[in-house]
């Protein structure tokens with residue numbers, strides 16, 4: 196199967212490339228990334244690759260792993276790089292709520308125009324399947340566990356942009372028969388996340404710098420933390436399962452953990468591997484932060500056959516060990 200992965204040099208992209216290349220199926224992968232966050236070296240850590248020019252990529256030839264440097268806002272490039280693909284996994288995005296509040300127009304360009312360009316490129320190239328990386332942000336404040344039938348109320352431009360992408364996926368399935376599969380990721384953590392501002396990566400960076408872990412508020416806010424290897428398994432299922440075109444799935448663990456629990460567990464790992472305890476500093480609660488959040492994943496279990504394999508303890512230990520290896 197020939198799969199075009201947008202944003203494939205980023206955290207989830209690199210893990211997905213590694214997963215697909217290790218799978219028993221025969222995949223040829225083409226990554227498109229503007230290198231604003233992910234770098235060539237990040238991709239090179241999981242496999243050697245061939246870099247192809249922007250015009251060159253449309254000649255119909257696919258190597259095992261290729262990189263095309265470019266931006267998803269460029270429509271003609273989208274049409275070109277999608278030539279010959281069987282499926283698209285659309286990960287490229289300006290990620291995070293805060294950047295979208297600071298610069299809504301930039302968020303709109305990457306996340307709304309970029310998604311539209313790749314749906315159009317998929318339609319015009321007759322591609323069968325389109326997997327879209329969404330998040331909990333379209334739902335906004337809800338009483339957990341959150342699920343696919345809730346009415347979305349985004350409270351940030353990032354959430355609005357992802358909701359717009361979900362809506363276009365639904366429309367392209369309804370109008371053109373494109374098999375779109377929307378995956379709403381929980382709070383993803385794991386290897387290759389050194390650059391991420393998310394809580395697990397940030398806490399580990401603090402431990403490695405012998406600094407206390409900053410918790411905003413009392414630490415009892417909850418999240419559904421999913422280990423990246425479980426998440427990439429869900430993407431693989433979304434690429435291959437029959438009869439899931441036009442569907443949306445919550446992809447998380449169905450478990451609710453407090454941020455303080457994650458901090459405690461990481462401090463325990465700091466003691467185990469580095470013989471030190473960083474402690475915790477409590478800082479002022481951040482405005483707009485969701486208090487409780489976790490997902491009901493019954494639909495993904497039923498229709499995708501998805502089952503997360505790592506509990507928080509196992510996933511955090513694997514992640515911690517990856518960060519340790521990286522600093523050697």
Ligand SMILES: NC(=O)c1ccc[n+]([C@@H]2O[C@H](COP(=O)([O-])OP(=O)(O)OC[C@H]3O[C@@H](n4cnc5c(N)ncnc54)[C@H](O)[C@@H]3O)[C@@H](O)[C@H]2O)c1
Nearest residue numbers: 202204205206207229231232233266267287288330380383
């Ligand atoms: N990490 C999480 O916890 C999480 C949770 C929910 C949803 N998501 C979604 O998953 C996807 C991947 O997230 P990630 O954590 O790997 O982020 P990331 O920032 O590590 O990776 C995104 C990649 O996209 C590239 N990119 C950004 N804008 C681009 C553009 N305009 N054109 C081309 N490339 C561009 C970046 O260079 C980067 O390599 C995103 O769509 C994100 O919104 C992530």
